[in-house]
Amino acid sequence: MKSRVNLTIEESLLSKAKCYAIENQVSVSELVENYFKQLTNPKRKSNIFDMVKQLDVKEKFADIPDLKKAYYEDNAAKYGF
Numbered sequence: 001m002k003s004r005v006n007l008t009i010e011e012s013l014l015s016k017a018k019c020y021a022i023e024n025q026v027s028v029s030e031l032v033e034n035y036f037k038q039l040t041n042p043k044r045k046s047n048i049f050d051m052v053k054q055l056d057v058k059e060k061f062a063d064i065p066d067l068k069k070a071y072y073e074d075n076a077a078k079y080g081f
Contacts, residue, residue, distance in 0.1 A: 007032070
């Protein structure tokens with residue numbers, strides 16, 4: 001069941017919100033409803049996998065085509081095998 005809510009918003013902000021809604025093919029009501037859903041949902045704890053995905057390591061290792069081969073070559077030079 002849905003309920004009506006009256007909001008008081010600055011006109012300039014409302015016009016920007018309407019433009020955004022048109023560009024994304026949603027209504028302003030949907031924007032507000034989705035925002036409230038995000039506010040009221042409990043925060044999901046981030047785990048180690050999410051943190052690793054956020055790291056920007058691809059650029060650092062982009063010049064090494066095969067990391068496994070580079071690892072073995074480094075160890076062979078270091079330990080002589």
